[in-house]
Amino acid sequence: GAGVSQTPSNKVTEKGKYVELRCDPISGHTALYWYRQSLGQGPEFLIYFQGTGAADDSGLPNDRFFAVRPEGSVSTLKIQRTERGDSAVYLCASSPLVVATGELFFGEGSRLTVL
Amino acid sequence: AQSVAQPEDQVNVAEGNPLTVKCTYSVSGNPYLFWYVQYPNRGLQFLLKYITGDNLVKGSYGFEAEFNKSQTSFHLKKPSALVSDSALYFCALKGGGSQGNLIFGKGTKLSVKP
Numbered sequence: 023g024a025g026v027s028q029t030p031s032n033k034v035t036e037k038g039k040y041v042e043l044r045c046d047p048i049s050g051h052t053a054l055y056w057y058r059q060s061l062g063q064g065p066e067f068l069i070y071f072q073g074t075g076a077a078d079d080s081g082l083p084n085d086r087f088f089a090v091r092p093e094g095s096v097s098t099l100k101i102q103r104t105e106r107g108d109s110a111v112y113l114c115a116s117s118p119l120v121v122a123t124g125e126l127f128f129g130e131g132s133r134l135t136v137l
Numbered sequence: 138a139q140s141v142a143q144p145e146d147q148v149n150v151a152e153g154n155p156l157t158v159k160c161t162y163s164v165s166g167n168p169y170l171f172w173y174v175q176y177p178n179r180g181l182q183f184l185l186k187y188i189t190g191d192n193l194v195k196g197s198y199g200f201e202a203e204f205n206k207s208q209t210s211f212h213l214k215k216p217s218a219l220v221s222d223s224a225l226y227f228c229a230l231k232g233g234g235s236q237g238n239l240i241f242g243k244g245t246k247l248s249v250k251p
Contacts, residue, residue, distance in 0.1 A: 064241030125183035
């Protein structure tokens with residue numbers, strides 16, 4: 023497809039489990055972003071990549087959260103020892119390059135529910 | 138601290154009437170401002186942006202936004218609302234220190250009735 027693809031679309035897990043969320047950006051987009059959207063709130067920045075490196079991870083809430091983008095394309099957001107408060111929709115976006123004037127192209131999100 | 142506020146949780150408009158969705162911001166330096174729309178079960182879509190230049194910015198689907206520096210506002214407008222405009226609208230601000238860090242408002246639900 024031509025858009026940003028996120029899998030799984032829904033993930034239900036138990037407290038304490040490990041979770042991986044995958045993002046496949048638009049082909050050729052060098053910048054990739056992760057946001058988290060809790061119910062009734064706007065998206066909250068987590069991390070963004072320029073190529074393979076994390077250029078800004080200041081939004082990651084704690085060390086249970088980690089993201090990689092080893093080949094500069096697909097990215098995986100990893101959450102260890104999940105907590106009920108991690109329940110949210112995790113959004114991935116990409117853009118042709120990291121510029122403040124550019125628009126972000128968002129996927130439909132991965133809804134995570136931690137029981 | 139930099140922030141975005143959308144004071145209305147919901148805006149109700151009759152089809153054919155003009156609509157306004159409000160956004161105010163707080164930032165040090167020049168703001169880069171954006172509007173995104175989220176339709177049910179769809180990803181966020183870019184509508185328009187203000188970087189510099191004309192205070193009236195035109196975007197997708199007939200939407201426009203007016204940048205007002207003295208009032209620190211960036212309200213979204215459309216002259217004639219459509220039922221299909223019903224969606225969740227987010228105002229966003231580029232945060233300082235990071236090219237990738239957009240700060241989003243809480244969102245405003247727009248409901249357009251026939």
